[in-house]
Amino acid sequence: MTATVLEPAKSSPQAAPSRRDRPRRGREQPRALTLVLAVLAMLVSLVPFYWLINTSLKTGAELSSGSLYPTNASLNNYLDVLQDGEFLTALGNSLIVGAVTTTLALTFASFAAYALARLKLPRKGLLLGLVLSVTTFPVISIAAPMFKIWSDIGLYDTLLGLIIPKLTFALPMAIFVLTSFFREIPFELEESALIDGATPFSAFRKVILPLAVPGIATTAILVFISVWNEFLLAVTLTSTPDARTVPVAIAYFSGVSEFDNPIGTISAASVLVTLPLVVLVLVFQKRIVAGLTAGAIKG
Incomplete structure (x- = not known):
């Protein structure tokens, strides 16, 4: 009889992680860290705005507390602000100055950016550098001379006197953003329109501008926000409520009586002033993202 030798059962080893799983697990930790940092950054950014809303809802002695x-x-601060005729006038002034400045900046910048991006011009880089050099001048350095000039020619304390200097600083930014965006539009589209009999202006109007809508929308929002928030020129070139914009009007806010703490009404006014910008960004957020990323993508 032959003896049967029984071999010991081999324990099945655990399956080793595949090479595909290892990089995936390695990427999970950086993604989780990025998510945590993004949440922290969002919370830090929202804390000032929350504190602004918190203060705007307080009245009386509670304004001095740090709760x-x-x-x-209470909505009394908001009611006081909305019943203030000077604030409503300043709100209308800001809308007029912002809308007119943005429209003019986009109109002039579209033609200038098209020329710099798509026409054969000598030393286009130098021209663009000269345009951007305007933004390097600190506003405080030209505020006093502009105050003297505006007073002499009758533009002081007028909306036109605010639109002109704000347009001067808004144009370089608009030209720079639109130039980088126009460069990414394929030249073949414009050449096809010219071959079909279109004039250079009609090709610009019917081909280039429709394709540049995301960049134009992005530029419009950036220009409007910068004009809306500008303070130094607005406070230097105005002296009466008839021409003041919202940031200046808020700086001149006082309480209902001389014994009131104006921080509540100032906070409420600041919230009301911020709301149009928030609505603007929410409505055009897709355009903003498309406009900001289009210039960075190359086919």
Whole structure:
């Protein structure tokens, strides 16, 4: 009889992680860290705005407290602001100055950016550098001379006197953004339109501008926000509520009486002033993202 030798059962080893799983697991930690940092950055960014809303809902002695939330929330500060005729006038002035400046900046910048991006001009880089050099001048250095000139020619304390200098600083930014965007539009599209009999202007109007809508929308929002928030020129070139913009009007805010703390009404006015910008960004957020990323993508 032959003896049967029984071999010991081999334990099945655990399956080793595949090479595809290892990089995936390695990427999970950086992604989680990025997510945590993004959440922290968002919270840090929202804290000032939350504190602004928190303060705007407080009244009386509670304004001096450092509580994280109002115990007796009230809309009285907002009602006081909306019943202030000077604030409503300043709000209208800001809308007029912002809309006119943005429209003029986009109109002039579109032609200038098209020439710099698509026409054969000598030393285009130098021209663009000269345009951008305007933004290097500190506003405070020209505020006093402009105050003297505007006073002499009758533009002081007028909306036109605010639009002209704001347009001077808005144009370089608009030209730079649109130039980088126009460069990414394929030249073949424009050449096809010219071959079909279109004039250079009609090709610009019917081909280039429709394709540049995301960049134009992005530029419009950036210009409007910068004009809306500008303070130094607005406070230097105005002296009466008839021409003041919103940032200057808020700086001149006072309480209902001389014994009131104006921080509540200032906070409420600041929230009301921020709302149009928030709505603007929310409505055009897709255009903003498309415009900001289009110039960075090359086919």
